[in-house]
Amino acid sequence: MQSFEWVDAESVEQAVSLLGEGNERQPVVAKAGGMDLLDLMKNGVVAPHRVVNLKTIKGLDGVRFDAKQGLELGALVTLARLSRESEVRRRYVALADAAEHAATPQVRNAATIGGNLLQRPRNWYFRNEYFHQASGDISERARAGENQYDAIFDNQRTVLVHASTPATALVAYGASVELTGPGGKTRMVPVSDFLLPPDMKRSTDTVIAPNELLTRVRLPALGAGTKAAYHKQGERESYDWPICDVAVVLQMDGKVIRQAAIVMGWVAPTPRRVAEAEKLLVGKTLDEGLARQAAKAAVEGATPLSKNAYKVPVLEAVVRRTVLAAAAA
Numbered sequence: 001m002q003s004f005e006w007v008d009a010e011s012v013e014q015a016v017s018l019l020g021e022g023n024e025r026q027p028v029v030a031k032a033g034g035m036d037l038l039d040l041m042k043n044g045v046v047a048p049h050r051v052v053n054l055k056t057i058k059g060l061d062g063v064r065f066d067a068k069q070g071l072e073l074g075a076l077v078t079l080a081r082l083s084r085e086s087e088v089r090r091r092y093v094a095l096a097d098a099a100e101h102a103a104t105p106q107v108r109n110a111a112t113i114g115g116n117l118l119q120r121p122r123n124w125y126f127r128n129e130y131f132h133q134a135s136g137d138i139s140e141r142a143r144a145g146e147n148q149y150d151a152i153f154d155n156q157r158t159v160l161v162h163a164s165t166p167a168t169a170l171v172a173y174g175a176s177v178e179l180t181g182p183g184g185k186t187r188m189v190p191v192s193d194f195l196l197p198p199d200m201k202r203s204t205d206t207v208i209a210p211n212e213l214l215t216r217v218r219l220p221a222l223g224a225g226t227k228a229a230y231h232k233q234g235e236r237e238s239y240d241w242p243i244c245d246v247a248v249v250l251q252m253d254g255k256v257i258r259q260a261a262i263v264m265g266w267v268a269p270t271p272r273r274v275a276e277a278e279k280l281l282v283g284k285t286l287d288e289g290l291a292r293q294a295a296k297a298a299v300e301g302a303t304p305l306s307k308n309a310y311k312v313p314v315l316e317a318v319v320r321r322t323v324l325a326a327a328a329a
Helices: 012-020 035-042 079-084 086-091 093-100 105-110 113-118 129-133 138-144 166-172 275-281 288-298 311-328
Strands: 005-008 028-031 050-053 063-066 070-074 176-180 186-190 213-219 226-233 244-253 256-265
Touching (some): 012 028, 035 113, 070 086, 079 086, 086 093, 166 256, 256 275, 256 311, 275 288
Parallel strands (some): 005 050
Antiparallel strands (some): 063 070, 226 244, 244 256
């Protein structure tokens, strides 16, 4: 790891200005919890000229709920706090559960929701400095090599998957991120559009500009009768990267499903919403048979790689169980 300059930002405006001074030769990066950034630096994947510490900025760690406006999370809210915040757990349980099942307790105490959304792929090849220096595309190396945990959908361009578990729930809830740029100008971007398929030619897998800062995450107010569930499936109960995760948000009128959102993570380059499975549920009363139909529709069109075909039946089972759990919540 090479030496770098450290700056404690005192405001969003200062942080944005400092980030805008970076270039390809002297990159400037932002640090929130630092969980992913430290890994990338230790692995030789990122070598910043300057690190801008965001933890010193006041006002970015708030949680605010309004019955009409919904939920607003400051970008520096930790995953640990997100998992136990009363309004989040009571009204946005799938997000609380996704945060609770991310990483380890020690990491959740430091990792932030903003940094979690901005993290890079956890793929073995991407995390190895050698493969960044060697010729050839990292995604193609993964496609032909150890691809057990890579994408089974939309994997023609890249097999790498986005690493955020909260992102799966955020997409299901229709959340957006607030990006702040020069002059305090802000723009709102749906999380589903914010995340981009991993690309090693970019320094980020999102639409954020070099001189922008992710400042808030906003979730809309939920309609009456909204129920939700989240499930992360790993190889073991203790800390592990997911094989897949699923978030389901249903709006119920009694026992009839009026709206449905089913989102699958860790199986495609970005969280994948499955419209065909959702259509099967709308206007119907859920039972085991209907949940099985929706789960089968959710995995239609999968294109598994040489070593990850096992993900297809696992994902189908997780979708079925999560749909049933949401309706029963």
